[in-house]
Amino acid sequence: MIEDTVRIKLNEMREELKGFDWNPLVEKEFAFDKQVELVIVRVLSTIPRLENYGEEFIRVCMHDAVSMKLMVFFRIPRTDRWKITLRERVIQIVDEAKEVVRCECGGLIYVQRGPYGRYEACTKCTRRMKIIPVEHSS
Ligand SMILES: [Zn+2]
DSSP, X not given: OOOOOOOOOHHHHHHHOTXXXXXXXXXSEEXXXXXXXXXXXXXXXXXXXXXXXXOOEEEEEXXXXXXXXXXXXXXXXXXXXXXXXXXXXXHHHHHHHHTOXXXXXXXXXEXXXXXXXXXXXXXXXXXXXXXXXXXXXX
């Protein structure tokens, strides 16, 4: 199904991202940052221009707060549902950001996603650990 692309205004984005600060130092995109513990949660959106046909996503990203290395990102299509999806992804990434811990090597341990599910990974060393889903008994 092809959905129409919604043109999102900067003010609408700002409205949705309470607790985030606009970061004017990021070039070519609108960036809104929020520091959560050891990481920066950043929401990026291309500045609307007529020629921007290829850039149809908002991105919700997690960066190392010191090195600014990109750790995780989610793409949000610019459809009618963008606000709902953005809210869900921001909550999810902020929750994950709170779980990020410092590795012995100095890197950051965070949740990654692969074809076989979620695992813990370090931004610097080769540490990998599968996350076993918790069984909920009802
Ligand atoms: Zn490490």
